[in-house]
Amino acid sequence: MGGRGYEYHFVATPGDWLMCNICHYPSRDPYLSGCCGHTFCKSCLDGAKKATTISDACPICRNEEFATMPNKQADRTVRSLHVFCTNKEKGCDWQGEVNNIVSHVTKSDGCQFEEVICTNGCGMCVQRQYLSSHVEDECVCCMVDCQYCHITGEHQFIEGEHKDQCPKFPIACPNKCEIDNIPREDIDEHRKMCPLEEVTCPNDCETTLQRQYIHTHIKMECPRLKVECQHCHITGEQQFIEGEHKEQCPKFPIACPNKCEVGSVPRDDVEEHKKMCPLELIQCEYHVVGCEERMARKDKKKHNKEKMEEHLSFAIHQLTKAQHNLASSQVEAVNSREELTAKTTQIGKDLSTTKQQLISTQIDTVKTIDRLIQRLQQTGRDLATKQELTTRQLEKYKDDLTVKVEQRMI
Structure with a gap:
């Protein structure tokens, strides 16, 4: 048997005498038992009578002389009890008498948390506080204007296919791109x-x-591009x-x-740069006297210092060789000169013989021979002078080379 009493949340707990002894809720249309004094809801009492074979017996004490009467005092008391709105858990904070809860829930200006059926007939249930916006803006059956192109149609069409x-x-x-909300057309x-559209180069x-x-x-x-x-x-x-071109x-x-x-130098200046580059490999400056080593330009002084004795040895060897060549x-x-002197003497003799033979007829020839003799003598003197100069030059070269070697050693 289902309860038929008031299934509300009461602000204060109702008294036991107001409770239906069948459904155990505050009695709705209460009746008082004459045999045992218990209270029953009218609907609960009718249901109990149908469920038992002894329809006239009391459902509590089973007295067959069961009689009831309306309990008007309990009815007035229950109806005046204060209850919470049935939508309290949804947020409604209304409190009022049982007599007023039905009107509070059902009236159009009543509980705003009560779920009601859409008046457009779409079948959807929404809370009363949202019914107006639903009917006007959301209901699939309502006629609305497209907010963009302003054509009119059912909400379902406007928000679906038309959108x-x-x-x-x-x-x-x-x-x-950064620009949004662009009309579709x-x-x-x-x-x-x-700026983000893909395009092809016009060149x-x-x-x-x-x-972009x-x-x-x-x-x-x-x-x-021409550059x-x-x-x-x-x-x-x-x-x-x-x-x-770059290459x-x-x-x-x-x-x-x-x-x-x-670092970097122009391509056509590389050769000039190499003439000064500290890392360029160069010949030893003493290669003229026999050093065949090569080193980076920056290491030239270090090489000369480390190879000083070797360079001196090379120089002395070359000097000795030069002296030997000079002596030769x-x-x-x-x-x-001796050969020339011998030849000159012989020529003199030959000329003298010839002179004696031609003296009578070739006076001019004699004079020529005399001049030739003078020239030969001058040639001898010039050769001696040249020899003396060569000797002095060799001595000077030796002295200069010695000084240079001593300076390098210092």
């Missing part, structure tokens, strides 16, 4: 200016990139300037072949 086609409906840029125009280089970068590409990166070499200032397509440009800065601290030259010069 996906409305030409004025704001949508985001397909390229996800203006998307194509927007894309003609959108026909077949490059595709975002519009196309200007930079055209001015600085496009391989078909000037920043080093030698010739003009050509960027592809050529940055490729083939040949005489002014293009390249690293020193010796990787010195200078002197001997050859003496021999040549």
Whole structure:
């Protein structure tokens, strides 16, 4: 048997004498038993009578002489009890008598938390406080205007099919740029200016990139762009300037072949740089006297210091060799002079004989012979002078070389 009493949340606990002894709720239309004095709801009492074979017996004490009468005092008391709204858990804080709760829940200006059926007939239940907004804005059966293009139609259509086609409906840029809320019908125009739209280079280089970068590409990166070499200032397509020309440009800065601290130098200045580069390999300055070692230019002084004795040895060897050659030259010069003297004497004898033979007829020839003799004598004197000069030059070269070696040792 189901309870039929007032199943409300009472502000204060009702007295036991008000409770139905069948459903155990405060009695609705209460009746008082004459046999045992218990109180029953009218509906609970009727149900109890139908559920037992002894329909006239008391459902509590089973007295067959069961009689009841309306309990008007209990009814008035129960109806005046204070209860909470049935929507208390939803947020309603109303309190009032049992007599007033039905009107509070059912009246249009009553409980705003009561769920009511949409008056448009969509079948949806919403709280009374939201009914107006639901009917006007959300109900699938209500007629509404599209807030963008202002056509009128059922809410379900406007918020569904139409929303996906409305030409004025704001949508985001397909390229996800910073501009949003663009009317659908203006998307194509927007894309003609959108900085993130993919476009092709107008120079026909077949490059595709975002519009925001196309200007930079055209001015600085496009391989078909006419640019000037920043080093030698010739003009050509960027592809050529940055490729083939870059490998040949005489002014293009390249690293020193010796990787010195200078870093980079123009390509056509590399040879000049190598003449001063501290890391360039050079011959020892004493290679003329026999040192065959090579070293970095910066190590020249260190090499000379470390190889000083060896250089001196080379120099002495060369000096000795020069002295020997000088002595040989002197001997050859003496021999040549003796041979010349012998030849001169012989010529003199021959001339004298010839003179004696031709004296009568060749006076002029005699004079010529005399002059020849004088010239030969002068040649001898010149040869002696030259020999003396050569000897002095060799002595000076020896002295200078000795001084230079001593200076290097210091």
